Amino acid sequence: MDDPESARTRARRAAQDVSDPELPMLTLADLGILRDVEIGDDGTVIVSLTPTYSGCPAMAEMRAGVASRVRSAGFPQVEVRTVLDPPWTTDWITPMGRRRLAEHGIAPPGPAPRHAGGPILLELSPTRSSVSCPRCGSPDTEETSRFAATSCKALRRCRGCLEPFEHLKEI
Structure with a gap:
């Protein structure tokens, strides 16, 4: 026992x-x-x-x-x-988790947006302008769709190697 x-x-x-x-x-x-x-x-x-x-x-x-x-x-x-409080954030993904995402062709999220106390402002633009390609590392990528197979991911394409990939969005 x-x-x-x-x-x-x-x-x-x-x-x-x-x-x-x-x-x-x-x-x-x-x-x-x-x-x-x-x-x-x-x-x-x-x-x-x-x-x-x-x-x-x-x-x-x-x-x-x-x-x-x-x-x-x-x-x-x-x-x-x-448990809903505090709400989950992509900052809680471990370094190992971030490595595994990249190894599987999914760009890991950058730092989550920070919010001061009070209401959260609505942002109508992407929170991150530069996402590196998980295959070749090039920062020259473009978003092709804000939503992928799940709502927490976006579709992107690398302008360097021309490969499509998913990006886990920052929350």
Whole structure:
């Protein structure tokens, strides 16, 4: 029988290795949405996730993947909670996650926009004007579509190597 900290570590290892359904080269830990793993007094593993945005359709798959993986690690009772505050930002993607995105031909996001307290101003222009090509490294790229296979990505084309690629947008 594990001591509480060993059990928590084992449960966290199981949860953090679940792949994101939309970006399968990233784990939930790489993406930075795995917020916390706790063991309740009754032995229930409580996993907290923050979605990349409040309407993220992949959350159901993520919850199911986490629950299945943690149960397989020997924890019969699992509760997956959604935590919305603070909201997720692309700054939470780990350096390993950023490398994996680039290795798979997706330009990682730059720094997320910073907002002071108060209302968030609506910006109608792209937040980043220069995105380097993940294939050849050229900064001479152009956006061809603001949306790609998922709403968190844009389609771009490199003017250097002429290859199309996706860019994970800054949030």
